[in-house]
Amino acid sequence: MSTAMCRTASWLPRVPDSPESYRINDAPDQVRREQDRLRMLSRVADGRTRRALVEVGIAPGWHCCDVGSGAGVVAAWMAEQVGPTGRVVSLDVDTRFQPPSSGVVEVRNVDIATEPIGESEFDLVHARAVLQHLAQREAVLDAMVTATKPGGWIVVSDVDWIQYDAQPVPEPFATLSRTLRDLSSRQHGYDGMWGRMLINAFASRGLNEVNGRGEVWTMHGGTDSAEWYVAALERALDVLPADVFPSGFDPRAAIAQAREPSFAILSPISVTAWGRKPDR
Ligand SMILES: C[S@@+](CC[C@H](N)C(=O)[O-])C[C@H]1O[C@@H](n2cnc3c(N)ncnc32)[C@H](O)[C@@H]1O
Numbered sequence: 001m002s003t004a005m006c007r008t009a010s011w012l013p014r015v016p017d018s019p020e021s022y023r024i025n026d027a028p029d030q031v032r033r034e035q036d037r038l039r040m041l042s043r044v045a046d047g048r049t050r051r052a053l054v055e056v057g058i059a060p061g062w063h064c065c066d067v068g069s070g071a072g073v074v075a076a077w078m079a080e081q082v083g084p085t086g087r088v089v090s091l092d093v094d095t096r097f098q099p100p101s102s103g104v105v106e107v108r109n110v111d112i113a114t115e116p117i118g119e120s121e122f123d124l125v126h127a128r129a130v131l132q133h134l135a136q137r138e139a140v141l142d143a144m145v146t147a148t149k150p151g152g153w154i155v156v157s158d159v160d161w162i163q164y165d166a167q168p169v170p171e172p173f174a175t176l177s178r179t180l181r182d183l184s185s186r187q188h189g190y191d192g193m194w195g196r197m198l199i200n201a202f203a204s205r206g207l208n209e210v211n212g213r214g215e216v217w218t219m220h221g222g223t224d225s226a227e228w229y230v231a232a233l234e235r236a237l238d239v240l241p242a243d244v245f246p247s248g249f250d251p252r253a254a255i256a257q258a259r260e261p262s263f264a265i266l267s268p269i270s271v272t273a274w275g276r277k278p279d280r
Helices: 028-055 073-082 137-147 173-188 194-203 224-237 251-257
Strands: 063-067 087-092 105-109 122-128 148-160 208-215 218-220 264-266 269-276
Touching: 028 073, 028 122, 028 148, 028 224, 028 269, 063 073, 063 137, 073 087, 073 105, 073 122, 122 137, 137 148, 137 194, 148 194, 173 224, 173 251, 194 208, 194 269, 218 224, 224 251
Parallel strands: 063 087, 063 122, 087 105, 122 148
Antiparallel strands: 148 269, 208 269, 218 264
């Protein structure tokens, strides 16, 4: 397994004292499940993403970069917008889930935690559901700004759990959700409060025309609206020892609960922020 693949699932909790076992391996079932999950995320989030990218003015001829591009769905949509005179770079540490380079889309295997993204070369640099998972998020945001042309746009979407945690989430799902998020924060530097930091993170970097919005939706059991998250929790269970949970807790019952048609909770806030790099 390459180093790149080993980093794939850094947003999932890691088995204590076993850094190997949280990774997505090459087993066809694991790869298929992650591909399915990324497509669910795309169906849930693409409308909001496209709206923001249209608002910043994505247009034919633009050079764009999608950072942590997953299944490559946003990169493919960007390619339609920029047309044959444009360029789209689709970056991920694990490119198994997206089609290979084709047309104006160049797929690059890059670890954004340690490698540069580019130097003043893109009209638009975008990342969705990536930065909050990385302990190096501030440095990665710096690298996104560096990669943007003067006058170009940076767009970032990440969630914030403040209002999810304030609602009455039913048990046992509440315990499952809280336990795995806490574990991920302790082990990987996952930041469930990053969404609320985005506007300040953009403004403090001297970006212009900083703006953004937060959106929530109802997560209905057994539908994409909840499964993009529930499927990730389920995959974590495959590798976690039972003792991360309170004694007698049944995490599989919590997964089943979140797949009941009657299950309905509000999502975390999906915050999308954008800002423009000053002209020289
Ligand atoms: C939750 S997925 C989001 C995928 C996509 N942006 C979307 O919204 O559909 C997070 C993505 O970030 C990628 N990723 C995580 N750490 C990374 C790193 N250090 N360098 C590059 N990509 C990374 C993962 O491989 C994964 O594809």
